Amino acid sequence: MTRRPRPDDGSASAAPDDAEPADTAPDVPAPDDAIVDDRPRHTPLWALLSGWLLGLEAWLRSHGGRGLRRGIRVFWAAVAAAGAFLLVGPVINPPMTLDDITSSASSATDDWIAREFAADYRIDRDDDGRLRAEVEERIDARFPDGVEATGIDRVLATEYQGHALDPSAISATLDGEPVEVAIRRDATQLTVTIDGGEPLSGDHEFEVRYRLQDLAYPTVDDATGDEVDLLEWDVFGPSWPQAFSGLDVTISIPDELDDRLIREPRGSLAWTLVGGGEWLEPEPDGPAGRVTYRMTNDQNIPPHAQAWFTMSFEAGTFAMPPVSPLFVVQSFGPLLPLALLVVALLFALAARAVAWADARGRPWFVARHDPPNVTPGIAAHVLGAPRAVELGEALDAIPQRSPRGGIDPAPRVRAARAARRTGRFGDLPRALTRYWFGADRRRIVADGLRRVPNGFVRDAFLAAPPALVFVQWGLVRQLSHQATLAVVWWPVAFVVASTVIAAIIMWIAWSSRPLTRRGALLKQHLRGIEAFAERTQLLDRGPSSDLALPYAVLGAEPGSAGRRVAAMLDAEIGDTTSRRGWRTPGYLTWPRLLVIGASLLLLPAMIAMIVLVPHPYERGIRSAAYDQELPGTLYTTVESAEIVGELTRSADGRAVVAVTERYEVAFDDSSGRVPQFAQQWRDRVEGQPLDLHLDAVRIDGDEVPFVTEQVRDTLLVHTMLREVLAGSHDVVVEYTLRSAAVGATGDEGGYGRGPTVDRVRWAALMEGWDLASSWRDLDTMEFAPTRVEFRVADDLYDLATESGWLTRDTDAADEVRDWPETVVPFGDVDEAVADPAQHGVEETTDDSGGELVAAVEFEDTEYGTPLALSVDDLGVRLDFPAGTFTGPDTEARRAWQAIAALPFAATLGLEVLAILVAGAGILAGLRRAPIAFRPGVFRDLLVWFAPAALLTAIVGFVWLTGDMVADHPVLPALGLPLVVALAAVVASLVLTRRKRAPV
Template identity: 40%
Template sequence: MPADAIAVAQRRPTPLYRWLSARLMRLERWVRSHGSVNLRWGIGFGWALIIGIGLLLIFGPVINKPIGFDDITASAEDVTGTWIARSFQADYVLHRGDDGRLQVDVTEHITAFFADDVRDETIERVIPTQYESHDLHPTLTEATLDGSPVHVHTRTTADGVAYGIPHRTGLRGDHDVVLRYTLHDMAYAAQDNSTGRDEQLWEWNAYGPSFGHGVAETEMHITVPRTLADAYSREPRGGLSWLLAADSAQLDPESTTGDTVTYTLTNDQSLPPYATFWFRFAFEPGTFALPAPSFFFWVQAIGPFVPLLLLAATLLFALAARAVAWSDARGRAWYVYREEPPDAVKPAVAARIWRSVLSTPLVDALDEYRRGGDAAAKRALVRAARQAGRPGNLMIAWTRYLRGSAWKDVFRRGLRRVPRGFVRESFLGAALAWAVLQAGLVRQLSYQVPLTRYWWPVAVMAVSVLVAGTIIVIALTARPLTRKGTLVKEQLLGLRLYADRTLAHERISLKDPLLPYVVMFASPRRAGRLVRALIAQEGLNADVAADPAFLSAKRLAVRFAAVLAVPAAIAVVSWVPASTQYHSDDAAYDSDVVPGAYGFFVSTFSAHATLTGAPGGTPRLQVTEHLSGAVEEGFRNVPQVVRIWHDTVNGHHAGLTVTSVAVDGSAVPFTQSRLDGQALLRTRLPDEWPGDHDVTIRYTLDDPVAEVWADGGWRQRLRWTALSPGWRFGWAGVDHDVESVSVSLTLSDEVLDAAAHGRGWLGGGAWPDLGVRDFGAPARSAAGVQYAEWFAPDADGHWPELTADDVVFWSDDDYLGAQLEFPEGTYAAGSRAAFIADAAMRALPIVLPVLCAVIAIGAALIGIVRGRRPIVGGMRDVTRWVTPWFAAAAWILTFWATRDLVGDEPEFVPIMGSAALAVVATVWMFVATRHRRTPTRTSRSGSH
């Protein structure tokens, strides 16, 4: 190393990368020393085999596919195709061991009938071995056939065990089977959906996970020690179900002793195959000692991620290979001051060695121009100078970098190399194999609904594709420098030192041989400015901004905004509910949405509201509701009192707060939340409460007055919705129906006089304009003026017709409540911002699709009006990009805005009409501009 030389700082990879790369290089050496072409083909065959397995999982049959609705109904139609259980009796005896863990001794008596045409020669009983992350460890203690002990064939699967009882002479007629076995750790921690309480559940289906036989009659006996019966958090339940048909009841003790309690559950009705005969025992937390999750549970939890984890490990190895094994070769590790470009290396080749990707088009253009290029070379130089450093030049730069002849010359002269061998092939094979296998697992497990709740198949697949693509890119793009190439790079380092010390960029000319290297060493944006200044000094015509190949920042912004319109429309459709969409007001009474919502059947409902607070102050609405009804048994969830209210008026939140809930005069626990933008009340009664009950609910509206725009001016509106559409859905049962509904409102004379702009009962309209009808005659009391309404259905179940100025029908599909409107400033109400924001949200389904369609039509008209005259530059992008993308966004938003409209709404015409016109304008624009060509512009001097 000479005294005036400068050492090259060598990048040292991390210890992890060095260790991983050493493993790869050792493996590569071992394969080369022990293997041959056949070994590499064998390894490739292994990856191909994994890919084949993944393709089989993707396109082949679904393994362990759950039985579907059609399969179950088909098995019911062919119930005689296999043996039938004339009787099924199961006895369960609970024990809590010294270690606190649950053990259940099971005895099953099955009378199996084999018809003459049944070909089954074995009575098989399937018992699950994995349940709620626990290993049940089933242990068979005894098996008899027609009273005689028999040898049992045991077939074990991943999550179950099948006990098969064969017969040498064949099975015909009736046969009695007795199985005795023991199960462990059947209880698991859970939270009751309706009560919200933590508990330990012992829930079981007596038939097992796969019982494809008809059953004539069933009987179950469950024996529980007295100490465990005292630990119930809820009385035990049991029942049967088949597809959509189900029934359940509370289990009452059939017999009791000093030490045990026995429950019996029977069914004498014939059940089709794959029925469920279940029971549920809920215990207080801590009753049993629960084991840690089983190994198989972790296989189920982590197994679907194994290909993704292997892809992550492969990516780590690929990065290590890129940093160490496939890094540039070492040169002299120093360089010296150099005034001349490298010997016999063209600037284009030097740019590939220097990896000056973004400046490569400019370097190539300068080299071509310096060697006496023609007018085309001059035009290419001007274009490259304008594009240098711009975001739109990224793809062009990479294409020129890899496509030019100089890139091939780099390898022809041995300046770079292509890594080959077992490691590179394995990276490519592993990326494809693990990604395809992951896709196969996604397809297979997508049928397992419980699993899809936890591992997000779509996200896992997306990440797998991204990681696999990254590995493939790393393996295919690794092009390290050879020692010869590194020596050239060190010469370039010396040349850069010379250019920096001599300030070559300040005294250089356009045809100076050093200019391509100065451009190469500088940042792309700085290089572009330098060359553009030199072009101006040279007097070349630089008017190429309208060239279709030149992408300025403005043109990129136009294209990006055009393409962004479609994903933005999709995001709006996915995340923003349309105000034209019909909301399911009865969702609160659906047990699938709110567990426990069904079971309390209301016969009478009354709501009395009192408005307090004089004008000028802050009003407050206090409401008391009385519900009388019956609670029935036979539900898995504890029936709860559920109420829902519209407490948002034109964007203004009224501040509804439930203060108390009482059943038969006693306070009960409850929770208040929100559902679909409404206030939701749900009690948390811990156990069954059958019979007739009276419920009292008290709540307040702390801020009931909203600022609204009505009839050309600002007003203050107080709206109280006592009932919302769909309330009868949850309150009416088979033997129960609502008999009467009444509402009343009490307010002072001062408030009544102030409500001169509008007052009356709600009804006959749709949200948010519910319509108002006159209160009718008032009744006076010490509290003030009281208005009341009472409704009841007639003998045919129809609700009465209400008359006002216009005929209005009120039924259980309408809102019921009251509305008062006051002059602005009557009360200290909220700001107008809430109303404006709500109005804007309600206008979105009309404004957004129409706006996108108008933008598309306007952009199309530019091309249509110009006719055959050429359009260049940014105006061309507006016509060719904005028109189709915004038309597509308009149609996406149109489906979002009109999916709940029937077609006769006034907003339907502008939405659909503008979208249709956008499509017509788009097609017309493409037809009108299909033969357009951009002409070549010439300067006055004749040069380009």
């Protein structure tokens, strides 16, 4: 016996309109037991935006039909095509490449050559405090025979660092005679054409006069870190395609501006990668009340050269103008597509909430028991309830009466199993897939219960986002070849944001299916069944064959409805059969979710470890002080060094090393940056802080400003000199290690396998010290004469179990491993170095007077630091019995050891796991075991976890071994398992593919 009559095609459209019950008519008055169905009020913003959209739709419909609609689509297609051209086409206005510049030398004489370029800049402050520059340029030009040129073009910038320069008062002369000038402007530059009216030949003199505003701009001085007003100006301007053989530039400033200079001005000249400059001195015969600086050059320079002067003034010297409108447009204009997408997203949300909202039913509905004449699947799409569709359909399949009488348990068992799945997270992917891509989604539109919004606005929401995304991508690609104008330019973020926003807009437009009037009435019918079920506890009491039950579960909370119906069905059946086998093959159990989730997190976790964990196999800490990467330290050379350290014990029992470093330092002022001095020390050993405190930095007896920076386990200090130093100067650095003792393992048995000790390890100079002075003589790589002295009281020294200079035991390990660190006892350097005199090594030791004074000196040699004393650091090490000092942190040391071992252990562990899982998959695939082909945890391990573990292990292997020597023992320890894992994972995927599943 069937449950209820059904239309032939199972759709609501097969039933005639007059088949609805009489009380569904819109004009029926509300009964006494009616439930008010208040429509939610939309926010004023959504209502306003939606009103605009509806007005725009109406206006477009009134002004055109299909032709206008096609035209709008063609327009967005053209926008997309333009974006695609920007993305894959040639770069528009590309910057000149090195080849462009060098090849231009061959055509330097095609028009004219500048014999000499002279420019006089008169810098002043106007009444408002803003910078004003009066410029006079003299160009001695030679026009070769046969050239038809009648004049020259001079290109001036109109925009600079966000300021509008406003070139004005432009005039010119040709051979001393005034001539009219033609001015052509574009967005960022102005071209002045000086035309003599007839072809020119031979030598001619051009003079150009003009006024510029606001050349200075606020910035941070890289030498001091302070705010300054910087005037850095290229005298040639945006374009100078001429060769020249002479340059003479003068800059005149009043005395009050000269007093606000923080250092001497600098003039520079460059062509491609070749350039130079000098710090400028005031001219001795300048006019009264003004100071004049001059930069000159008498060499032949090819086309497209740059010549600029730099003047750094105290902050606030000049009043700064507001940012120019063009700069705002150039900086933020490329973000216009993204801004339009954000606005479109707001309009799409408003359209979905208001313009495309569900049609209004009656202002009330009543609780009712009679089921609608639609399937539960259609009803679920009317209610928007995707998670309970399967349960509703399973209940709908339960017959009202068995042909033999009694209760048929089979359909109830199926429904109970569906109820146990309903609302669970593991069933969500399958439920959503059925809901969004099933036939009912199309049928509900065909039946007239929901509609697809149609019109100009929806077309725009579907066509505009991809077009704008293409434009945004194209702009990002084009601007990647240009200089960045503002700090707001984050290309990757803009690409990702525009893509995501466009996808959301298109999804809103594509997925919107508002209810029609008929669908809204049906929804109220279903809500009435929901109200009836709540009043009668239908989901708890049943019976399961109730005609309204399949629809009642759609309106309830899915998880609660599933549990309640399952309990009710178990009671009807009289057993717990449904508690077994309710998980379908597509159901994601928690073990499966954990396996898939862990697989997806492996690679991000490895990337996070690479970012956060120090590389355990680096060839030593990269010394920033000696790598010459700090501003101003490139040409700073240490000519000699004398370092004295003294070990004492503080009142609270800590080991204290007080250090005084004296250097003879040569500062070279040929660099464009202020010469600076830098030094670096270890302030953490095996995870234990040494509490390094920098006491003072003095140059020629005067304290100078400096900054410190933590660089991994080291403290970097570099000066912040404001003035330009040149020549040799005395530099004194004083610092203290206020907790110099750390917990360590002694060297008994080699490789640190002895008992725990309190170790004082003082590194006077870090690895790379020999490179710090290599600029002095690149042929010999001379090493600066260095003296390292160490002092310790006898009573404290007598407690040491081992002490001496740091060295390496080259006989205790093969050549590829990091040689274990050992010590040369004080006074035994002669035995450690085969020929100390040849290596320029001299040691002195004095233990009289109650204090040990040990010193080692290195003279200039062409070999650098002697090998016997060249370890990661140059210094001393003393081991004391554990407990001699307070301060060693064993917990921090254990944590450091664990972190140091983590990258190797993680990479090797992933390789082993991939091998084990893939090996099990190979065995199961060879035997064609069903578990290898059936969805479940084991197959997820094969398909998800093993490949993800292999990929993550490859990333970890590349990171760990990227800086290794070819025969490092860790390389095969990680490489061989990785090769095995790769072969095993590929084999397991091939052997367990679906086609090999047993029939």
